[in-house]
Amino acid sequence: xxxxxxxxxxxxSPNLNSSKASRNVEAYWSFTALDTGESIVLPDGxxxxxxxxxxxxxxxxxxxxxxPATRAYTVLYKPGDSWLGVRLRPCHGSxxxxxxxxxxxxxxxxxxxxxxVMPTLAKLHRGGLSETALASxxxxxxxxxxxxxxxxxxxxxxxxVHLSAGRLRxxxxxxxxxxxxxxxxxxxxxxxxLSVKTYGQLVQFHRALSLISNQNMPIxxxxxxxxxxxxxxxxxxxxxFGSFSPSKLPDGLSQPGxxx
Amino acid sequence: xxLGYTIIYVANVPDTVAFYERAFDLKRRFIHESNxxxxxxxxxxxxxxxxxxxAEMSGLAIRPNRAESLAAGWEICLVCDDVESAYSRAVDExxxxxxxxxxxxxxxxxxxxxxxxxxxxxxxxxxxxSE
Numbered sequence: 001x002x003x004x005x006x007x008x009x010x011x012x013s014p015n016l017n018s019s020k021a022s023r024n025v026e027a028y029w030s031f032t033a034l035d036t037g038e039s040i041v042l043p044d045g046x047x048x049x050x051x052x053x054x055x056x057x058x059x060x061x062x063x064x065x066x067x068p069a070t071r072a073y074t075v076l077y078k079p080g081d082s083w084l085g086v087r088l089r090p091c092h093g094s095x096x097x098x099x100x101x102x103x104x105x106x107x108x109x110x111x112x113x114x115x116x117v118m119p120t121l122a123k124l125h126r127g128g129l130s131e132t133a134l135a136s137x138x139x140x141x142x143x144x145x146x147x148x149x150x151x152x153x154x155x156x157x158x159x160x161v162h163l164s165a166g167r168l169r170x171x172x173x174x175x176x177x178x179x180x181x182x183x184x185x186x187x188x189x190x191x192x193x194l195s196v197k198t199y200g201q202l203v204q205f206h207r208a209l210s211l212i213s214n215q216n217m218p219i220x221x222x223x224x225x226x227x228x229x230x231x232x233x234x235x236x237x238x239x240x241f242g243s244f245s246p247s248k249l250p251d252g253l254s255q256p257g258x259x260x
Numbered sequence: 261x262x263l264g265y266t267i268i269y270v271a272n273v274p275d276t277v278a279f280y281e282r283a284f285d286l287k288r289r290f291i292h293e294s295n296x297x298x299x300x301x302x303x304x305x306x307x308x309x310x311x312x313x314x315a316e317m318s319g320l321a322i323r324p325n326r327a328e329s330l331a332a333g334w335e336i337c338l339v340c341d342d343v344e345s346a347y348s349r350a351v352d353e354x355x356x357x358x359x360x361x362x363x364x365x366x367x368x369x370x371x372x373x374x375x376x377x378x379x380x381x382x383x384x385x386x387x388x389x390s391e
């Protein structure tokens with residue numbers, strides 16, 4: 001996996017830090033381009049709060065809020081282009097989007113639309129941009145400061161999806177956490193913004209990609225280990241979530257720190 | 261090559277260790293401070309427990325061990341002289357009884373329970389002792 005030069009990520013462990021934002025945030029990340037190029041950002045089913053700016057320019061940062069991503073997108077950059085971002089935990093998409101989360105997949109809000117969702121981002125100016133400043137803006141946002149009851153069944157189901165790398169069916173997941181499939185799917189739609197099936201397929205895709213790119217596993221072997229029926233099934237998943245073929249992995253893939 | 265460890269992935273490592281101490285009278289060797297790994301005092305071949313999340317960290321995908329699920333197709337066999345009382349103790353402490361102690365033709369007393377994570381545990385007498 002080729003992660004572009006200048007990409008940095010700090011995972012947030014909810015056990016080590018008990019501040020309000022830390023329970024909602026999965027990672028802080030930043031990327032500053034040193035040259036001209038492009039990078040494919042793979043979908044991870046999470047929502048991000050992002051500030052985009054150029055370190056050589058005085059133009060104010062552009063606030064961006066994304067819905068849960070299910071499609072790859074290509075980012076073009078030139079020297080000095082920078083992104084500072086917060087990746088939310090998958091179950092916290094609804095903190096940003098409220099009821100609109102059910103229709104937020106792959107949506108992107110910029111500028112005023114993003115500020116309408118998180119007005120505290122307007123306080124961030126070019127001079128004082130940092131992880132800490134962004135964390136503080138996120139924490140001060142009213143939606144995040146409200147007491148937020150995390151549904152334990154949803155959290156447990158998400159853990160099980162990751163543990164099985166998307167291979168447990170919704171009926172199994174529902175049985176394990178003790179609710180109906182219909183209720184589980186509804187909880188996913190209302191909090192993550194994706195169906196259980198789509199979220200599981202994303203996790204499955206990331207594991208298969210990791211087996212091929214990090215372990216150099218032959219595609220057919222990786223397909224079976226990741227739970228696809230065959231090579232063609234894996235290829236369709238790669239086309240859908242990555243827009244590339246498993247035999248021709250593009251350079252410049254930016255894989256979020258959520259491998260499986 | 262020799263068998264080094266048997267490592268079982270579980271939802272809660274400290275709870276599982278405490279349960280194995282109560283239900284099967286095994287002793288803990290240590291629990292790592294992360295609470296994600298522990299070994300029992302089982303001689304040269306360690307019986308160990310690892311937190312579910314460590315499987316994901318290692319790039320594995322697993323069917324989780326849960327009491328609600330069909331048991332995985334393997335078992336731990338614990339050997340003792342008094343199978344009847346070991347079985348009763350295990351069940352009293354919360355194991356699910358599966359098969360009560362029975363005398364096998366080859367001279368072994370054999371019983372089965374499932375632990376709090378749904379793993380199959382056989383409690384049996386040594387094969388040679390009854391002959």
